[in-house]
Amino acid sequence: MTDEREREHEPEHDPIEPLRRLRPDELQDAATNDPWILAQERDRLMSMIEHLPVEPKTAWRAPAIYPRLGYQDERAAIEFLTRAFGFRERVEARMDGGDHVLAWLEYGDGVVMIGHVEHEMHNINSPREIGGATCMLNVTVEDVDAHHDRAVAAGARITMELNDAFYGERRYEADDLEGNRWHFGEPLDSVKRRRGSD
């Protein structure tokens, strides 16, 4: 496709070049994908395909607060988080800039944005760079025992073994590849119900 272009027109004399630079997202901040619109339309499409009732239009929207994590190797991080912790990437929303990617991972109604470390504009560091995490990420899961076993099988470093906490939660903690601490918990009454029905 490029050789055709070069053969026909030297770029510097091509009057289409200025137009190329005037592409809307060259003028505004790069148009990021809207993962919620993309997710919502995906759900609607699949509902149509499977003849299921369409979810209300508000099914997907951005939570008021959601974190963006920076990794030195964000591709490895995405692979690990999906495999070990069962997060699902909104693959339709991934922004692939060649060197780096920006991705949205969801779990239940929660979402995290995963990207490369960014020191200029946003000051997002990896725990691996600065020698410690600055936050812990809390995730509520449906079956914390199964979740734990999956993480162990995937080689996650468990930093707190499964235990029943006094405040009514069964929990464990694990680090991801670059040292972010993830806390996984299930309410104890849910654990009881689950075990009762086994």
Place this chain on the structure above:
Amino acid sequence: MVEPPTDAADAADAEVIAASVDDGRAFATIYDRHAGVVFRFLVRRVGRDVADELLGDTFRIAFERRRSFDLDRPSARPWLYGIATNLVARHRRSEGRRLRAVGRLAAERSTDGDDERVAAVVDAGERWPAVVAAIADLPAGERDALLLYAWEELSYEEIGTALDIPVGTVRSRINRARRRLRELAEANGQERIAT
């Protein structure tokens, strides 16, 4: 949440679409691969609000027409661009608004700020109102081909697939648009010399 069949991960679009004729759920893979690109294209052409609406329409239409997809083509992307372009055609007013908004933005950018991107558009920004008018005045088919080429970076062959026209027609449409833009640039240059 519907998961696409796992063995679809490495299959070419054509295989996925062929599989989706019997099992519609396979079509999720087509969405996952191309929805982001199609969405950004629609935002460029008609702006954010209309793009939200047309994204879903594009893929619903694509799904309904999946049997007519030419399985000799490995990628579904030009085909999806074509469906999206047809939908844009029904929103000429939004498209015009979007072009004018981009024109204003270019003009603002060329008078203030000093980042690199600005420097790159200063020259074109000065004559942007005329460029906007020229693009808006192009016959729809020329504008579609031109913007698929300039903004989406499709090859002539891909544009031919998208618009369902022979490559020769793509070439002549883009060359006509090119001539018009060149005339415009030359006219502008002469004005500047004259003043």
